[in-house]
Amino acid sequence: ACSGCITSAETVMLEKQSLDEFLSSINKGKAVIVSVSPQSRASLAVHFGLSPLQVFKKLTTLFKTLGVKAVFDTSCSRDLTLIESCYEFITRYRQCHLTTDEKSKLALPMISSACPGWICYAEKTLGSYILPYISSVKSPQQTIGAIIKNHICQMLCIRPEDIYHVTVMPCYDKKLEAVRDDFVFQVEAQGEKITEVDSVLTTGELLDLVKSRSVDFASLEESPLDKLLANAAEGGHLYGVHGSSGGYAEIIFRYAAKTLFGKEIVGPLNFKTIRNSDFKEVTLEVDGETVLKFALCYGFRNLQNVVRKIKAGKCEYQFLEIMACPSGCLNGGGQIKPKAGESAKDLIQSLELKYMENVTEADPLENPIIKGLYAEWLDEPGSEKAKKHMHTEYHPIVKSITSQLQNW
Ligand code: SF4
Missing domain, CATH: 3.40.50.1780 (Rossmann fold)
Structure with missing residues (x-):
């Protein structure tokens, strides 16, 4: 990428x-x-x-x-990275919401760090304003x-x-x-x-x-x-x-809902598609107020849009799972190419089904x-x-x- x-x-x-x-x-x-x-x-x-x-x-x-x-x-x-990411998010959230100094307000959004395509782009193209938002977890x-x-x-x-x-x-x-x-x-x-x-x-x-x-x-x-x-x-x-690119948004969302607001979320999260299938968001409401808003943001066009919002101070998300490839890591450039007569879209659908075939979902x-x-x-x-x-x-x-x- x-x-x-x-x-x-x-x-x-x-x-x-x-x-x-x-x-x-x-x-x-x-x-x-x-x-x-x-x-x-x-x-x-x-x-x-x-x-x-x-x-x-x-x-x-x-x-x-x-x-x-x-x-x-x-x-x-990856389970270890997810646990460290959950703790980092809670620390950043408290820093952002429980302190008054302006610097602490910049602790959020937290952005996932597992995609080197994204990290390379952020370091070499976006400059220092974006780097403090990227999770320090390897x-x-x-x-x-x-x-x-x-x-x-x-x-x-x-x-x-x-x-x-x-x-x-x-x-x-x-x-x-x-x-x-x-x-x-x-x-x-x-x-x-x-x-x-x-x-x-x-x-x-x-x-x-x-x-x-x-x-x-x-x-x-x-x-x-x-x-x-x-x-x-x-x-x-x-x-x-679950989550073909690691499930960062989902796992941190569930952990934050429970730790910060006492809400145990049972069953699948309700991700809403925004603009296209590579940009989805999930929210938690408490007493009619949105208290958590996370997004999955895959592919360069989507990530460039969201980065522009962060730069302008207008990003409404507290966590962003950013991946450089459209459809995420299952669709990475190093994967096996489609067979003759098979479309890239059909292949990604097969990969998504195969990814969790007989794999039991488990809490990290x-x-x-x-x-x-x-x-x-x-x-x-x-x-x-x-x-x-x-x-x-x-x-x-x-x-x-x-x-x-x-x-x-
Ligand atoms: Fe990022 Fe694509 Fe590599 Fe996954 S496969 S880490 S989305 S560049």
């Missing part, structure tokens, strides 16, 4: 994120861990006529045959990287520098996200630099791997899942939140793996440790005089 703003240093880093690099890392004796996104699972499931669970089990077989040590699931780390991709390289490595008795962590994503911009300096850390002062995510493969590149090895994917055996970081229940089914706050991560490592949502490992910051990119002159 944002390929127009790649620097030459980023180009060099991106060239390293290839199938060849991934395969050679296994041969170099690194402990390779792969984290698969639920959108990629859905894309492969539609392509091969399987369920997301079957795809996940067959991918586990494929990767382990190649020598991969573990195969994880980013819907698990994306599910970076969160799972931080969990693996800071915590899981200790459980597995592997040094973080000996792990090569690959994600499978619906999106090329996730490669750009993985090479940000903000997602590199050092364990010791003079130690090696550790990257949370060493390489990103798109769903399409994974399909290329299947084809290049002449693997009959649908006939592969189904291996047991690595349950350390996967939303897979004992009964053998997958669980997670009840995720036993995430509860364990807080108990063993992060203490509690919003803690100092959570801020250190699960949050980040954004940087306005000031264009050099030369590039401004070139544009001019």
